[in-house]
Amino acid sequence: MTTTSSSGPAVAVESISKRFGAVQALSGVSLAVAPGRFVSLLGPSGCGKTTLMRIIAGLDRQSEGRVLIDSRDMSRTAPHRRPVGLVFQRYALFPHMTVAENVGFALRLRGADRSATQARVQELLDLFQLGQFGGRSIDQLSGGQAQRVALARALADSPPVLLLDEPMSALDLKLRQAMQLELRRLQKQIGATFLFVTHDQDEAMVMSDEIVLMNNGEIVQQGTPEEVYGRPRSLFSARFLGEANLFSGPLRREAGATLLDAGSLLLKSHAAAGFAATRGWACIRPEAIRIEARSDNKTERRPNAAAGRVREAIFQGAYRRYVVELDGHSVLVQQPAGSDAAPTFGEGDRVDVSWSESGITYIEDADNA
Amino acid sequence: MVAPAGLFMAIFFIVPLGVLFAYSFGATNGIDVSFGLSLDNYAKVVTSPLFRDLIWRSLWVGSCVGIFSIVLAFPLAYAITLGPLQRAGTFVLLMVIVSLFTAYIVRIYAWRTLLGKQGAIGQLLAAAGVPGSPLEALSYSKAAVIITLVSILVPVAVLPLTSALSGIPPSCIAAARSLGATAFGAFARITVPLASRGIISAFALTFVIAAGDFITPQLLGGPQAQLAGNAVVSRFGLSFDWPLGSAIAFTLIFLMGALLWTMALVLRRLGIKDRP
Numbered sequence A: 001m002t003t004t005s006s007s008g009p010a011v012a013v014e015s016i017s018k019r020f021g022a023v024q025a026l027s028g029v030s031l032a033v034a035p036g037r038f039v040s041l042l043g044p045s046g047c048g049k050t051t052l053m054r055i056i057a058g059l060d061r062q063s064e065g066r067v068l069i070d071s072r073d074m075s076r077t078a079p080h081r082r083p084v085g086l087v088f089q090r091y092a093l094f095p096h097m098t099v100a101e102n103v104g105f106a107l108r109l110r111g112a113d114r115s116a117t118q119a120r121v122q123e124l125l126d127l128f129q130l131g132q133f134g135g136r137s138i139d140q141l142s143g144g145q146a147q148r149v150a151l152a153r154a155l156a157d158s159p160p161v162l163l164l165d166e167p168m169s170a171l172d173l174k175l176r177q178a179m180q181l182e183l184r185r186l187q188k189q190i191g192a193t194f195l196f197v198t199h200d201q202d203e204a205m206v207m208s209d210e211i212v213l214m215n216n217g218e219i220v221q222q223g224t225p226e227e228v229y230g231r232p233r234s235l236f237s238a239r240f241l242g243e244a245n246l247f248s249g250p251l252r253r254e255a256g257a258t259l260l261d262a263g264s265l266l267l268k269s270h271a272a273a274g275f276a277a278t279r280g281w282a283c284i285r286p287e288a289i290r291i292e293a294r295s296d297n298k299t300e301r302r303p304n305a306a307a308g309r310v311r312e313a314i315f316q317g318a319y320r321r322y323v324v325e326l327d328g329h330s331v332l333v334q335q336p337a338g339s340d341a342a343p344t345f346g347e348g349d350r351v352d353v354s355w356s357e358s359g360i361t362y363i364e365d366a367d368n369a
Numbered sequence B: 001m002v003a004p005a006g007l008f009m010a011i012f013f014i015v016p017l018g019v020l021f022a023y024s025f026g027a028t029n030g031i032d033v034s035f036g037l038s039l040d041n042y043a044k045v046v047t048s049p050l051f052r053d054l055i056w057r058s059l060w061v062g063s064c065v066g067i068f069s070i071v072l073a074f075p076l077a078y079a080i081t082l083g084p085l086q087r088a089g090t091f092v093l094l095m096v097i098v099s100l101f102t103a104y105i106v107r108i109y110a111w112r113t114l115l116g117k118q119g120a121i122g123q124l125l126a127a128a129g130v131p132g133s134p135l136e137a138l139s140y141s142k143a144a145v146i147i148t149l150v151s152i153l154v155p156v157a158v159l160p161l162t163s164a165l166s167g168i169p170p171s172c173i174a175a176a177r178s179l180g181a182t183a184f185g186a187f188a189r190i191t192v193p194l195a196s197r198g199i200i201s202a203f204a205l206t207f208v209i210a211a212g213d214f215i216t217p218q219l220l221g222g223p224q225a226q227l228a229g230n231a232v233v234s235r236f237g238l239s240f241d242w243p244l245g246s247a248i249a250f251t252l253i254f255l256m257g258a259l260l261w262t263m264a265l266v267l268r269r270l271g272i273k274d275r276p
């Protein structure tokens, strides 16, 4: 179904900037998406996700930079000539057409014959469990149905690249989770390249081969969900994706290890050889911290460990979370619940917390976000 | 809400029209009107070539004015809703509304100075050596009546068109583009059908006002471009034949209604629904 004439990226943007009057919506965004990948654009509201999508689709013209689709420069190509489909944030279904007419729109424009169009429309309606809704007018659809019609419509002409702008933002959580898995399965099945916009970090992690994290019109970090979550390169990344324990202080090198001195805490890692800054931050994810009952009364400072007292204990079904008060710091700890082996703690319990070197990510002090 | 509104309609609209309607079945001896159930007046209207011509011309002039008004108003309404003048939209609408309040008669006289016998345009054409008699062609003609009525009614057409176009989500048009429609294709398949309700209202408003007008043809039309309204006015004034005047008026109203209704039916058949 998807054909690519070269092995280059299915979509690439090069140094894209976009100004709306005084508003700098995008500044110097470069991104390449390999064919067949599911890539999520993730970022807070107003960071330029929709703008980037519209530029790729040709609906807005970039102020600077190039857009390449299937390795062809399409920076100035009209939207109807670009081989990309687009699913809008608010679906944008045509209110004067039935469900089937909406889905068949692209095929009719292309002049496909009537029976082929009908067959393809029915195939798509069935695929999206909309089989008997073909004749309905679109104001008779639920949110989830409208969303599936929008998807079916964008897929009708089998575009090799599909841009999805927060297609699930109007759905409730249950439906949303079901659709996430469904959409991912569909993408694998048809082999198209999906560029998916969301500001929901869980959604991005569940669905994507790759996450592109944006902030203030720039790409902040790009990588697999594991990389972006596990190795945040900025405070913004650390805080936006998941939760982070962050400690700041001067850094020094000692026998191949990098140490960060955060007052009462000392963090030490051998896995940060390339990191040259003299001040910075250390990020430790809550699930990377071990929590144990206090074993002794030693108070001297040891690397990657500290003594404290549980201030809050929260049961969250699958997890137990603790806020532990250390000397001058507090940390969030998350442990899987339900396992017999894991001891549980209550408020006020005296505990030891510790983490392994691999749980530490150092971040430069460049941004104080 | 409904009861007071109904009362209002009854007092100010239905009662006077009802009285006129009753007149149209009556007779007059030149001084008094006697009510009756006679169809004589309608028979006169239908059989007289003079009245038939006037009514036919009214419908024709009304249709032309409706179409030209929409053709001129649409680009403006589009520009301030979906097009490049969105920021100026409020200002433009304000100007449109102000122009609606400018006395209609003043604007007719303004056009008369341009299009009339000694009018500026005619003299300009003559001075430029345009052959024939451009002065004659422009002044006191159907064209002069249509041009004047269009100029007066464009603002009337702008309002329903603006309201219809402003209800169209720009993302629908963008979606059509990304699904393969050219700019014109999206316009024809999305914008126009979604604005059809506004187009129909704009046509109905301008058509009804133009077809029923009698001041413009009186001041600018000359003998060749009188409309049915002029005949109605003269029946009510000069010749004091109210029953015949009413019959002319109701024949015109009936035909205007029939024409608009047929148009709505045809559009619906074509799949252009009069709902947003």
Ligand SMILES: Nc1ncnc2c1ncn2[C@@H]1O[C@H](COP(=O)(O)OP(=O)(O)OP(=O)(O)O)[C@@H](O)[C@H]1O
Binding pocket: A020, A021, A023, A024, A025, A043, A044, A045, A046, A047, A048, A049, A050, A051, A052, A199
């Ligand atoms: N047509 C426009 N005119 C002026 N400013 C615009 C326009 N479109 C977008 N912007 C501005 O550009 C910035 C980026 O907007 P964009 O819609 O791309 O954000 P987003 O990341 O999609 O946000 P959200 O998650 O809320 O959808 C915002 O500051 C927005 O106000």
Ligand SMILES: [Mg+2]
Binding pocket: A049, A050, A051, A089, A165
């Ligand atoms: Mg957006």
